[in-house]
Amino acid sequence: MADTPPYLDLYQREMGRQRPHHGYLVGSGAPLALDFATYFVKGLNCLDPRGVQPCGQCYCCLREYMAIRHIEPEKGQITIDDIREGSDFLESTSVDGNFRYKALIIEQAEKMTSSDAVNRVQENALLKTLEEPPEGSILFLLSDVPSFFLPTVRSRLAYIHFQPLILEEYRRHLMDLQFSENEIQLLLKVADTSCTSRDDLQFIVQAVALARGILAGTLDESSMQYLMDNADQWQRILRVFHVYFRDALVFVETGKYDKVYKILPCSPYRIIETLQDIAKIRRILSTTHSSPKFQMLSLLSKRRCRIA
Ligand SMILES: [Zn+2]
Known part of the structure; x- marks a missing residue:
């Protein structure tokens, strides 16, 4: 056989x-x-x-x-x-x-x-x-x-x-980290488009935690510090933000709003608004003439995050 x-x-x-x-x-x-x-x-x-x-x-x-x-x-x-x-x-x-x-x-x-x-x-x-x-x-x-x-x-x-198996491995890893099933679904969608290794997954978990903090206006000082210390990673971080929020909106539009609300304690309108701000900073980052830091700080303050 x-x-x-x-x-x-x-x-x-x-x-x-x-x-x-x-x-x-x-x-x-x-x-x-x-x-x-x-x-x-x-x-x-x-x-x-x-x-x-x-x-x-x-x-x-x-x-x-x-x-x-x-x-x-x-x-x-x-x-x-x-x-x-x-x-x-x-x-x-x-x-x-x-x-x-x-x-x-x-x-x-x-x-x-x-x-x-x-x-x-x-x-x-x-x-x-x-x-x-x-x-x-x-x-x-x-x-x-x-x-x-x-x-x-x-x-x-x-x-x-062999993506499906990698995603299966990620799923187990995220379960080990005590993420809920809803959160795992969203994270896996982000991982599918952005991950090539387990290190990347750690990065995404961190970036998504930041994204949620920004959206909820509850970013703590150490997260804020991380963001400021890693300005060279902003393009990647913002990409994760973008995919994460976009997928959250897809959940909203497919009537799975309850699911999203459990993950993101804010209105869909606020998600859209944040997405627009993110798009703006990403545009600025790809040009050399303006200050991405100013834009990032303004995004954070708009979301009522305390700026360290
Ligand atoms: Zn043979």
């Missing part, structure tokens, strides 16, 4: 292609991403597949490791030598002829940093492989920071991610 992986839909979709992509960028969901990549290559090589799933018993299934090379950062870095070695593996013809596909899987691929940050030698070495991919080769870049990679690299990779 072939076992059923949690990413079966995605797997079947990719197996359904005439031929697989030469490269995949798997953003987020690291343990599952690695599992997916391995399973996918196994499925492609299986000599006796059950439907599209690998049998787990044939010559290739039992020796799946022969078709896969792994790279992961050592001492926090993936070096140009690692990449060259990996590319050589993809280009070599010495792999057992029973395998139709071979794969290079690079974990935490954003660790391809070097002192030569401008030339980004590792990525450029990979680019050569991606431009002229050896027959039957597949490259997997696994990374929680898909935006790290050069556009020229990204454009040659098919992007997949």
Whole structure:
């Protein structure tokens, strides 16, 4: 019996292609991403597949490791030598002829940093492989920071991610933090558009706490201080405010006002007004000519927050 992986839909979709992509960028969901990549290559090589799933018993299934090379950062870095070695593996013809596909899987691929940050030698070495991919080769870049990679690299990779499972993990995390179900729903919506890692979720939880404080006029001194100390983060914080308030309004419009009221103790009108103020500060932040601090302070004072 072939076992059923949690990413079966995605797997079947990719197996359904005439031929697989030469490269995949798997953003987020690291343990599952690695599992997916391995399973996918196994499925492609299986000599006796059950439907599209690998049998787990044939010559290739039992020796799946022969078709896969792994790279992961050592001492926090993936070096140009690692990449060259990996590319050589993809280009070599010495792999057992029973395998139709071979794969290079690079974990935490954003660790391809070097002192030569401008030339980004590792990525450029990979680019050569991606431009002229050896027959039957597949490259997997696994990374929680898909935006790290050069556009020229990204454009040659098919992007997949495991968002639902990440959100499930966030949900558990938020439950641990004693958030109510209504709050979790709102936070997850914000996280869905803004999170790429668990650190981001912490940031969003903090930003949302600020947003609620501003709206309710109950921002305490330490929160105020945090806001003033992190002026370089305002663009991100305001983005979270924006998504959060907008989703709160959607709740209002879909008749779930009771839910929102429990979360945001204020009128929808006040939410709209605050959203407009937020839009204004965001506009100002993207230009260089006026004072975002003045605008932020004025937003805070309008909301009757005490200014430290
Ligand atoms: Zn098999």
